[in-house]
Amino acid sequence: MTENREIFQEKRMDIFRELVQSFWNEGIQNNSDLENLAAHIQNKYEFKDKDMSLIRNHMRICMGLDPRGDTEFSSELSDIKSKKISPPIAANVENPHESDKHCNGRCKYEDPIYRRNNEPIIIDNKCLSCGYGVSQWDFGAIADKIEFIPLIDLLKDKNTPVYAAVAPAIVGQFGDDLSMGQLRTALKLMGFTDMVEVALFADILTIKEAFEFNKLVKSKEDFFLTSCCCPVWFNMVKKSYPDLYKKMSPSVSPMIASGRVLKSLYRNAKVVFISPCIAKKGEVKEPDLEGAIDFVINFRELKEVFEALKINLKDLVPDDIDQASLGGRLYARTGGVSFAVKTAVNRLEPTRVIKLRAKKVDGVKECKNILEDLRNGKDVDANFIEGMGCAGGCVGGPRTNIDVDVATKNVNEFGEESYILTPFDNKNIMKILENFGISDLEGIMENEMMVKLLTRE
Template sequence: MESIFRLNVKNCRDCYKCIRNCLIKAIRYSDGHAQIIQPECIQCGECVVTCPRHGHFVQSDLELVRRHIRAGDKVVASVDSSFIADLDVSCIEDMRAALLQMGFYDAQESAIGAEIVSREYEKIMMNEETNVLISSSCPSVNMLVCKHYPDLMKYLAQVESPMEVHCKRLKQEYPDAFIVYIGPCYARKTEAMEGECCDAVIMFSDLKDWMHETGVTVINSGKRTDRGIRARRYPRPDGIVKSMSRIPGWNRVSIDGLADCISALEEIRQGSINKVFVEMTACEGSCVNGPAIRSNRYENRVRGTVQVNRYAGDYDFGVREERSVRKLFIPDPVKRDVPSEDEIERILTKLDKNSAETALNCGACGYPTCREMAAALCQGKAEMDMCLPYLHEKAERHSRDVVNNTLEAADRLIDKQMRVVQNVASLLGETTAETKVMLVRLKEAIQDDE
């Protein structure tokens, strides 16, 4: 499947920041710019967030949605529960009122799907033989397991995400509707494209731009029309765990942030964990800190979580799902060439990084160690000039060559000019000493600059 990410080549300026922040290292640097390697990418969106020049971006479905509204189609929105963290609203009714002004036929919150997913996790824990159960609500985590930890897929809950469950319910309720998911997560776009749950995915940032353009304002009513629902905790860290009932004999843990997810998967791989439900979300701070939430992400981590807590509670919607919400995840293991030690050592020698003294491990290239950089070079994912110390030494050598060539040329020029001057001086009966001194001083000045 084609990547959801695009690159503005003109804005990619050799900073390697996307490589540095991509923990999967699913980026190749070639021809002067970064290229996402789709088969390895888990679509967490970190490259988009961290690029200082907005080189990486995601193609928006906004115009597609607007086109359907202009055509008079019945457009229905599934709104991610993290809306409460990003917009100044009190409840889903505030969001629904604004979306109806913009031409939507209806809008509901995806927490309805989250409640159904939580009940399904509980059923698996009660009725199926497994030592570990990993939540399948985060599409980036699902891709991480399928692509990079396929041996752990037996622990991944074979359950649809809240978005998939809710959008399919909307399809049942409105069979002829165009279903749109609105949220903070780029990876949901791929989840939507791979299935049949919804027709378009737009981000909260898209929605804000649209509202600004049309002059629609979300009005905070300050009212609550229902009791707090526990499934509304899904967007915050440990939100899935807090939306579930305790199952005897099972422990529950919450992991957020890709680095910690990778560490947890490595620990699970060791086989030392027993009867643990592991909630995993790729974004540090979970969905309230999703990549496409417009506001400052680090402010939202606290404020957004507080907002989610206020909106949630200890009750349930009480919805039932007649159809099965099970899903079959298929392994899609990454095929990476593993370079031999000889190949890595050969590259390290070329880089002059084959000893503890010369291997700086400075990370300027985007890789944490010189050895990892050398492995990436062997795999065709990096270029020699990405190594800053190597590039500096290369520039120094070039500079020395220029100076040395200049000095040799100066010697030849002095000899040639002195012969001419001596011939002229002999005719005029004058000395050539002063001219020679000036030419020698020019040569010495070049040597001093070196």
């Protein structure tokens, strides 16, 4: 089974890479071009004639579309032009009916002092949309839609600003010897206006959750559930533990915050989240969050894009800058949110009698266990509960390129390299707040517009 899954992913990425090259070089102009590409894929990768339906449907999914059974291509090109990926995030392939060089636009969210150089399938309401079920199926069964092909025209449109909002877990995913500055350069070569660390928005939400903790945890019996980062953790609490949901922070995830804020700063901007996670593709389509993020591309998909476009990151001049603090960057791994919020709480109220005592759990099983303990009134010796659906946190996501232990080490080192120690020291935050007429950090909780941007409805 494991071998079959590996073969599936390899062949699926082969199909995706062929599509990227063809669409990027404008080799797909009509349905006949799609049919010719399907025939080319069949011959190149030694598929059988009976596999043509499977090839077409995997091509559709790699274009962000739903499979259509045993049919030839018809309206696919016009569907791609809609620039919108419809739910569900995954599809049953066999039976679809069942299921310039330097951007000057950074000024609104970056302080120049940090510059370092001058140059599962939805079965019922209990599904957590974690994405791990997708990666467990053999070739020809179930796959998550890839959202890059509809993005290509936007990247080539000089009149549309497109921002790459990258998850904190991205560091080291494309090679140990590659800097984040080289990754920024690569993305800008592709047509992105700029690359923005989502960890910057984690910094903002850290401060928000610190204020909320101080307000809500007043006694030894009180506890607070963070809602940051993980849609699996959030969905588990909301769907299966509604009695505990009232203890959860109303904050949106750093990903959603990044999209909302960037679109408020830049008119007509598009925001693409680059992620280790399949579940994020579902989160951005939730009714109360829809519109913040336009597309989600995962690390494995982006690696294929770089290869298809022959972008060699090692050859690129880095464009390095610190956007986020140590704490914000540590959101990528288990315990990172707790570390950041505890640091912020201690900074806000150093003489606080009830100290923040964190409990960090990862993996669906451990998340469920801690929630059962809380529901049953068991003493968990903590008043701040952090849950991550993936073992190790986001660095253990299903669409990462490297081992979770190596990724954790990379994240820790990258966080420690930041010139910004805590969110309170991050002048980029004040740069953002000034655009909303906010002069101090308390405005995160008091400014009507900022509260709306950072809070779930």
